[in-house]
Amino acid sequence: MTNLATRLRRRLQAPHKIAVDLFLWVAATPVAFLLRFDGTFPARYVEAAALYALLGLVFKAVALFAFRLNQRSWRKVTFRDVSVLTLAIGIVAGLELAAVYLLRPGLVVPASIPLIEGVLALLALFAVRAALRGLDERRRRVRPDRAQAVLVVGAGEAGSFLVREMLRHPEMGLEPVALVDDDPAKQRVRIGGVPVLGTRADLPRLLRETPVQQVLVAIPTAEGSLIRETLQQVRDASEAAGRTIDTRVVPGMFELLSGDVSVDRIRPVRVEDLLRRPPVQLDTDSIAQYVKGKRVLVTGAGGSIGSEIARQLARFEPGELLLLGRGETSMFEIDKELARTHPDVPRRTLIATVRERDRLAVLFDRHAPQVVFHAAAHKHVPLMEAHPEEAVLNNVAGTRHVVDLALAHDVEAFVNVSTDKAVNPTSVMGASKRLAECLVQDAALRAAPGRRYVSVRFGNVLGSRGSVVPLFQEQIRAGGPVTVTDARMTRYFMTIPEASQLVLQAGALAENGAVYVLDMGEPVRIVDLAEDLIRLSGLEPYEDVEIRETGIRPGEKLYEELLGEGETTGEKLFENIFVGQGQTFVGEPLRAYV
Numbered sequence: 001m002t003n004l005a006t007r008l009r010r011r012l013q014a015p016h017k018i019a020v021d022l023f024l025w026v027a028a029t030p031v032a033f034l035l036r037f038d039g040t041f042p043a044r045y046v047e048a049a050a051l052y053a054l055l056g057l058v059f060k061a062v063a064l065f066a067f068r069l070n071q072r073s074w075r076k077v078t079f080r081d082v083s084v085l086t087l088a089i090g091i092v093a094g095l096e097l098a099a100v101y102l103l104r105p106g107l108v109v110p111a112s113i114p115l116i117e118g119v120l121a122l123l124a125l126f127a128v129r130a131a132l133r134g135l136d137e138r139r140r141r142v143r144p145d146r147a148q149a150v151l152v153v154g155a156g157e158a159g160s161f162l163v164r165e166m167l168r169h170p171e172m173g174l175e176p177v178a179l180v181d182d183d184p185a186k187q188r189v190r191i192g193g194v195p196v197l198g199t200r201a202d203l204p205r206l207l208r209e210t211p212v213q214q215v216l217v218a219i220p221t222a223e224g225s226l227i228r229e230t231l232q233q234v235r236d237a238s239e240a241a242g243r244t245i246d247t248r249v250v251p252g253m254f255e256l257l258s259g260d261v262s263v264d265r266i267r268p269v270r271v272e273d274l275l276r277r278p279p280v281q282l283d284t285d286s287i288a289q290y291v292k293g294k295r296v297l298v299t300g301a302g303g304s305i306g307s308e309i310a311r312q313l314a315r316f317e318p319g320e321l322l323l324l325g326r327g328e329t330s331m332f333e334i335d336k337e338l339a340r341t342h343p344d345v346p347r348r349t350l351i352a353t354v355r356e357r358d359r360l361a362v363l364f365d366r367h368a369p370q371v372v373f374h375a376a377a378h379k380h381v382p383l384m385e386a387h388p389e390e391a392v393l394n395n396v397a398g399t400r401h402v403v404d405l406a407l408a409h410d411v412e413a414f415v416n417v418s419t420d421k422a423v424n425p426t427s428v429m430g431a432s433k434r435l436a437e438c439l440v441q442d443a444a445l446r447a448a449p450g451r452r453y454v455s456v457r458f459g460n461v462l463g464s465r466g467s468v469v470p471l472f473q474e475q476i477r478a479g480g481p482v483t484v485t486d487a488r489m490t491r492y493f494m495t496i497p498e499a500s501q502l503v504l505q506a507g508a509l510a511e512n513g514a515v516y517v518l519d520m521g522e523p524v525r526i527v528d529l530a531e532d533l534i535r536l537s538g539l540e541p542y543e544d545v546e547i548r549e550t551g552i553r554p555g556e557k558l559y560e561e562l563l564g565e566g567e568t569t570g571e572k573l574f575e576n577i578f579v580g581q582g583q584t585f586v587g588e589p590l591r592a593y594v
Helices: 002-011 014-036 043-066 080-102 112-140 158-170 200-209 224-241 252-257 287-289 304-314 328-341 356-369 381-386 388-408 429-447 470-476 495-508 526-536 586-593
Strands: 148-153 175-179 214-217 245-247 296-298 320-325 347-351 373-374 411-421 450-457 461-462 482-484 492-494 513-518 547-549 578-581
Touching: 002 429, 043 450, 148 224, 158 175, 158 252, 175 200, 200 224, 214 224, 224 245, 224 526, 287 495, 296 304, 296 388, 296 482, 304 320, 304 328, 304 373, 304 495, 304 578, 320 328, 320 356, 328 347, 347 356, 356 388, 373 388, 373 495, 381 388, 381 513, 388 411, 388 429, 411 429, 411 495, 429 450, 450 495, 470 526, 482 526, 492 495, 495 513, 526 547
Parallel strands: 148 175, 148 214, 214 245, 296 320, 296 373, 320 347, 373 411, 411 450, 450 513, 461 492, 482 547
Antiparallel strands: 513 578
């Protein structure tokens, strides 16, 4: 069987495909006459049938080339291919039917013949394609000796796609054996021959009763609670069965829609999956209106947030992307990445620090940015407590330099990246970022009509440089202990893409001088985050890895806030985005001291 599939695949190349299609399509004509007349071929129709077949041969040959049916793969035939095939056959049948009416009395053929012929042709041409694909898939289903048995959580579009992909690609070493789904309508059905054996509540039983080695969570919109629950079920089943069961998740919805999903894109569970709220989805369509074709400057472009802003911006076709930062290694890396992922986007890498006004003035004069994203800042609270002058020079003076130059060059939109630590600040870093917000609000008062100077305030960013997550991961790899300052401490968390999209979204909103705040749901206890991360590593907190309290450091708060004293949330301008409204420090008093 394998040799037959190989020979057929090699022989049915473009010229041979045309011959086979044309033969089957033409052969459908006499068969249609036989069916029409109950197995007989009346003599009075022989001459008309020959003329009809000759005319049909011309139509069919032209259709084969016009629709390029010979260039479409047979062994990987898809629904789109069948749709094109159906359209081609339908058009030919329509032309033949028109000919039957227009060429009378010279062409006397029953009007039902083109219709019967069309159905027969569709069945025959589809059958040869389906047969070749079936033979090819049967050949490919010779599985590796060490294929892993996989249970898929989710029998929707993503789960169905992954099951079929695993069946088509046995070389990946993954063999789907079952699915589970909470939808009652999906129970007792089979997808690609793989049964849906229950709901998520049945997962522990199925993991005990079947030799599953890997669980795939195929629900792209899954919230952190679902993934945490699945992780716990798999972990309990692993302990009960005395074997290791891996857990992975499919990519997110954006990757699904972009067509990037395949079996080899399945990834391990990430800490971002354990956000104790649904991920924020922002509308980025409006961003293109103020970014496309513009010269866009990103300060701090080598940092976690600045580099992600640059990645997001590249999608919206800026006229020129100006990347400014002082760390040559990080700037080299983001420049190299963008050269690979967006080679058509013009860009310049500018090595400079926002603390040097004269150097910034030269760059503004030379490149004249139209949109500015200001992400350059010192952000580590304990370090800035030890070196307060550095926080002031970088976060306050640096922001003043960029803001003043933006005003002088009539920048259209200025977005300042701020933090929840600027709210009722208890640290030097927080106070410096609050002053930066005031500088931007003051600039908004002096900006020309139609210009926008805004700040964006959000919480801790998961996975950013120096954040708590990489620190926890490093401590877990070292065997512990994982250190938290206080078990009561809570923080607001968001992902790097969420933070960057919020910054870009803020530039598209129209309220000049606003401080935009992201509603990030309920704050997360740091100790809970540590426990989740330890479990993600396949270990048990307090048993395999100790969690130790070290005490609050200078400048830290137990609870972060999103709104300052006297501030209120204004109108909800966008889903999950509010405007902080309250008193601010602007005008001559501010400029006299800063």
